[in-house]
Amino acid sequence: MKTNKINIPPHIRKRTTYLDKIKPFIGQQIIKVLTGQRRVGKSYLLYQLIQFVLEQDQNAEILYINKEDLAFSSLKTASDLNEYVLTNAANTERTYVFIDEIQDIENFGDALRSLLLHENLDIYCTGSNANLLSGDIAGHLSGRYIAVEVFSLSYPEFIAFHELTESEESLSNYLKYGGLPYLIHLELKDEIVFEYLKNIYQSIVYRDIINRYAIRNVNFLEQLVLFLAAHTGSIFSAKKISDFLKSQHVKIAPNQVQNYIQHLVNAFLVHKVSRYDLVGKRLFEIGEKFYFENLGIRNGLWGYRLEDRGKIMENVVYNHLVFKGYKVLVGALGTKEIDFVAEKEGEKIYLQVALSINDDKTLAREFGNLKQIKDNYPKKVITLESFSGNTVAGIQHESLREFLMS
Secondary structure (H helix, E strand, O other): OOEOOOOOOOOOOOOHHHHHHHHHHOOOOOEEEEEOOOOOOHHHHHHHHHHHHHHHOOOOEEEEEEOOOHHHOOOOEHHHHHHHHHHHOOOOOOEEEEEEOHHHOEOHHHHHHHHOOOOOEEEEEEEOOOHHHHHHOHHHHOOOEEEEEOOOOOHHHHHHHHOOOOOHHHHHHHHHHOOOHHHHHOOOOHHHHHHHHHHHHHHHHHHHHHHHHOOOOHHHHHHHHHHHHHOOOOOEOHHHHHHHHHHOOOOOOHHHHHHHHHHHHHOOOEEEEEEEEOOOOEEEEEEEEEEEOOHHHHHHHHOOOHHHHHHHHHHHHHHHHHHOOOEEEEEEEOOEEEEEEEEEOOEEEEEEEOOOOOOHHHHHHHHHHHHOOOOOOOEEEEEOOOOOOOOEOOEEEEEHHHHHHO
């Protein structure tokens, strides 16, 4: 076995959901791309893939490149990367090439396209910007890559990583601190966790947004993040955000608001969710909802407030749906709203999210909206409290803990 220096951390906690997605493509001449927000665990997934490859063949040739390591600072361009890989790859046997944070290499898509011409290379890479898929890689490698988006820990992963028992306290910690994997090394106290998360936020903002897009109005960018934190799960258009900010004596054009929002989305800091007309079967062109990839970062910036419990709950339901592989939209039925329309493999599920349904008005609203949907796909209302009993006209009720553990 010939490897360059790889310091694989001991006692890695495996995330089998992602490994199972990638395993069928190991050894295939298809580039495997892991994307996601910084510090969600992409590097550790590369380590797990290296371990898996070596378990299958202890003599496998491994080439590992980490662009956050100064040892690889000389790799700045596509030509640098191409030359380094070809120089250090095995002459005859397959070489498994792992490249961490590839977006830091200029025009890296050109290098990947060139390296794919060599049948003895099996390539894996990670990146912290959505442009890896929407532009940089997709434009060069159509049909020759598979992409896996990596998210913060799901609730079951959070429990397993922290070696907790599933309980109300565990859920409370998850809703407050989020699921960045490194939290297992920290005491779960506000002053410790939120300080760490604020530093991660600053790294995302400066490295993946301000530096990448040459942002000048840094103050507005940070005010925009706070605005989205305060209005998590609310429907907004760029114009409405611009109008609101003007009322706060901050003048910025709607198209610039849209650009800044897209930068936040590209850095995986927030998710933008479009609205879908369930009657007209079309997407609305304006008005989206925004959810944070990591609730701990959101709470560290804005505060963990009692009055925000409904927003936080809605955010965590959205995060769980995308973790489970659903494409998620906000449903519209005339003037009424369905919180989530989730689709996977041609099947749908409709979800309403509420803190509780302990009064007739809330029950009528949450279940009533779902009753108006005329198809036969499953429908659920999710609340904080649990209930074991009959459905409401076939519509299920499920507690948040039950839903997140499903």
